[in-house]
Amino acid sequence: MRNLTVTLAGLAIAGTLAFSGAPVSAADPRCEAMPQQIRSALPGADKSVAQNAARRLRLGEALCRANNERAAAKEFQVALKLLGAGGSTSLAGK
Numbered sequence: 001m002r003n004l005t006v007t008l009a010g011l012a013i014a015g016t017l018a019f020s021g022a023p024v025s026a027a028d029p030r031c032e033a034m035p036q037q038i039r040s041a042l043p044g045a046d047k048s049v050a051q052n053a054a055r056r057l058r059l060g061e062a063l064c065r066a067n068n069e070r071a072a073a074k075e076f077q078v079a080l081k082l083l084g085a086g087g088s089t090s091l092a093g094k
Contacts, residue, residue, distance in 0.1 A: 031064035034076035041083040053079040 038057045060075035
């Protein structure tokens, strides 16, 4: 009976912590800052490059919504390189 009580208390604490924390993607700068950099660089690019970068942007945003920030950062980096604005490498490795 004591083991059951300890187990239930542990589960209650774990559940409370899981539901009270902020979503990971909301705090991740890769899913906030990098898309803004891409959007600001899109108007100055050639049409075909801009289309490819926009496709990478949409894919990266979908990956952010799926909580896969690392893969999203890779897509954002490719888009930035295509646009010639690949200066945000410090955010990609986090």
